[in-house]
Amino acid sequence: MTVFALARAQVQDIVRNPMLLFFFATAVVMGGLLKATMPASARDIMASAVFTATTYFVGWNIPAFTLAEEKEKRQLEALFLTPVRPWQVILVKGVLGLVGSLVFGAFMFLILDQVPRRSLLWLTAYTVLSLFTVGLGVLLGLLVRDTRSLGLGGTPVILLLMTATTLPWALVQPRVWALQAWLPTRPAVELLTAGLTGEAVPVMRNLLVMLAYTALMWLVNARLIRRLSFARN
Template identity: 35%
Template sequence: MAASLRKLGALLDKDARDLLKNPTMVVAVILPAAMILLYHFVYREPLAVADGDPAVRVLIDGLFLASALCLSVGMVVSMTLIYGIAEEKEKHTLRTLMLANVSAGQVALAKGIVCLATTLVVGALCFALTGVGWGMFPAFIALTALGAVPVILLGLVLGLASRDQMTAGLYGTPILLLCLVPMFAPIAPEAEAVAAYTPLGGVCELLRLLLEGSLTPEAAALPLAVTAAWIAVGAVAFKLLYRRLAQDN
């Protein structure tokens, strides 16, 4: 047990250092923050109206929070986790880890933890830029963590399936697009029709219910069920494919 924890600690330290040295991490932080700032410019007129209209305030806050959550999770997972696994496979780093008696599960767990921590840091930065009251922050960060779990599991699967970083770019795009669907739901009826059933649709709906003050066990049942279903799908897919981590290119 102690040996496993030491290995996990060493992997966490290694993955965190690699992440900080990776240019894609800089992009993963800058792009979500830049998008939130752009939203402030695009919605400057509704924001001015929102100061005197509680209904508009709730709508704008919901749009900003959903965007912050979706961008944080989508960008970090698609640009750091999938690329990170693909890079290690391409450079044969995984082979060295396996020869050092590190299991595939330990490698995946370390990468998942580092990705989740990074997602929450980026999410906190984006929240600070939304202008929403800090009273919503605990709920926002908790829902960001919950929503990130199925996306990270899917990201691990796609990372395992990537032969190199070029393939990772191809596989990461669908994950990013899937994560961004709920942020367009308030302004696009076409997106609204499917957003509730995407990996982040459930947590975004819970955020909306919290903002409106209408969160009840009955109203939360479907969003939680959708989120749980995606977690189950990601967990099953990961369970079936994670051993491919031990296969270096």
């Protein structure tokens, strides 16, 4: 099996997976509902929350669920018996997660009827956040044994991160909001909001914080993938 054949097979598995399709549809429906119900004054903030949720619904779920499901059905072990290396398997899943997140992010502009004032900043922020969520999905997919353990162990993590990122902490708990400047939550929503509205935020600091967490996530993934490679040999 070649890498291209693997990618084609993975795409087929994704479009046939009812759970993944459910999460994709949830992101679209959520965007439509917020557009229909939110006042115009709150749409920029809500749009940032929707874009953040989209990276988790799509970017996180693709690698996490495909890895967990393949482990459950023992397909991952069979896949490792082919000439495709473990790192190539993870790379394909990561790329599909990133591409899926970017495609849905672009599609959400149509749903929300939004036009970013700083397009490059929005794209940079959304891409970095997608790399983070995809990396988290890969990490959890490598650690869990099946889809059930992913639901029990992974869902609370995702809900915590999404809640910490999307709730209006600056109004509810200013001290918590100040602390989140150094977590992978506030920098993401600040950058996305700045990309949409054009407001001034500490761009470089926020990007460095997000990149640090993203790099750490993928370094951990690299170690786990290396163990898989040794186990195969």
